Amino acid sequence: MALIVPGTTALEQGINPALAFMLFVTFLQVPLAELRQAVYRFRFLAALLLTNFVVVPIIVAVLVQFLPPDPMIRLGVLLVLLAPCIDYVVTFSQLGRADARLLLAATPALLIVQMLLLPVYLSAFLGPAAASLIKAGPFVHAFIWLIAIPLILAVLVQVWAGKSAVGARVSSVLGLLPVPATAVVLFIVVAAVVPQLGQALDATFQVVPIYVAYAVIAPLAGWGIARLFQLDAPAGRAVAFSAATRNSLVVLPLALAVPGAVPLLPAIIVTQTLIELVSELIYVRLAPKFGVTSITPLI
Template sequence: MEHHQVAIYLAAMAAGALLGWAAPEAGPGLEHAINPVLGALLFVTFLQVPAAELVRSLRDGRFLSAALVVNFVVVPLVVAAMFAFLPSDQAVRLGVLLVLLCPCVDYVIVFSGLAGGSNRRLLAATPLLLVAQMLLLPGFLFLFMGSELADIVEAGPFLKAFLILIVIPLALAWALQAWAARRPAGQRVSDAATTTMVPLMAATLLIVVASQVPKLDDSLADVAAVIPFYIAFLLVMAFAGKAVARLFRLEAPAGRAIVFTGATRNSLVVLPLALALPDDLAVAAVVVVTQTLVEVVGMVTYVRLVPRLIPERITQPDELPARPLS
């Protein structure tokens, strides 16, 4: 499965789209399954990163600084450059802002790892990124759209996502790591769990797509209007992330992780915010869902292209350390 995982993920998305079109009434039930399956996926991801390595990563000031810069300086500037060209509909603009201004804290870790990015550094940065977006999103909305809409952001969905998608899976992963270190049975369970990575990723993609496709039927014009902006964002952030990684002089795995954290957005966490909006702003939820679909396709492409964009550095002869004078 690992050798054919990209094909498996594309097939899962296609199956999800077909299921969502053929059985739209299943959408609400499937939506409730998103967090559990995503939490299981992150549990397996966390399981592969030893707790000691994660603690050491918290001391990596350069990477954490690069992650904050790419997400809360570079991304808002990119969004600001796009903002004037967005459709004039206020709900559409709000949906775009909600999703693009919040960095992903869940499956970015999986996709980054597939491309050779540093999972342990992204894991260490996750709490910081989640707290920062909770604090900064109201201010960003105020700057872009004024005070009337800045007050819609609530901490509840962010705190719920942090508990379900980060705290619980991480605690369970560390508990299993401790068991595996002491007992052969624990090691066998750990080994078995790590083999479920690809099926869980495929299940996540299938459920997300199937649950959201039915919502696109009545808003095709709005969807068509924002898709080019989401594609442009992915293209721009690939090179912007690389520039930030070079600025902070990060090695290839850390640099790839920076590209992924700058490009992936927190659509699954901000979707409850969009769904809770008044009826006159309901289109914002569809705009958020559309970003999810575009991003998943983009991430499959990123897995192939980012290692070429940031290859492993090979020391050139003229870069070898000089021999000391005798």
């Protein structure tokens, strides 16, 4: 539809509201009263940070060697692959029977560390000038509107459901919506971004193999680190989902602000988004098969 119906790029304005609603109904399925306990799962947090900020950069450092020397192409790939997702990864991990509660509790840490380290990594890969491209604004905006506000609303609905029969019925109805809400997000994202790819097809084709390789390698690396840290199966799946899922919708505004970046840089980033969304549907089917025998976490 995105290729034959004009004007679908206007749907881009609906991505964040749709994401916020999807995350709200997802958070309703997470036992939010247990979030405080999740914060103290230090073994999980260590595995998550090691995976995203040590293992993933090593994987990316290897993969970018197979890219053409064009600095704009490399910048796009680095921007998107070095930034772990802080929003819809919670929804997909929940659908894939991972411990979404742990990922939700870890989002502030992921947000802060990536804002601190992304300039360092870009400087190491591309030189000091690339580090100046990272601004806190898009990351903070995403956290407030896609995590904090939906989370607060979900807490209020859960409290209401615990005190009122009407609230319980509303919560029950909303509990039916995570999958339809996810489908709506997928539709809007695909319809909005596919038309943008035609403006930089050559570069798009060059980065597809890199993104596909990452989509295969990263979750396996995350799962391996989780096994090394002896995490239980749902926590291990959460690390795998986090390793595989990148912050493309948050870094896209950064790309648009780069002088001379359009249309190449946005096309490089949205290509990763499309490949990732297809990959997430596969992960959701395969992840529950990971770790049918659990290891009891020590911490």
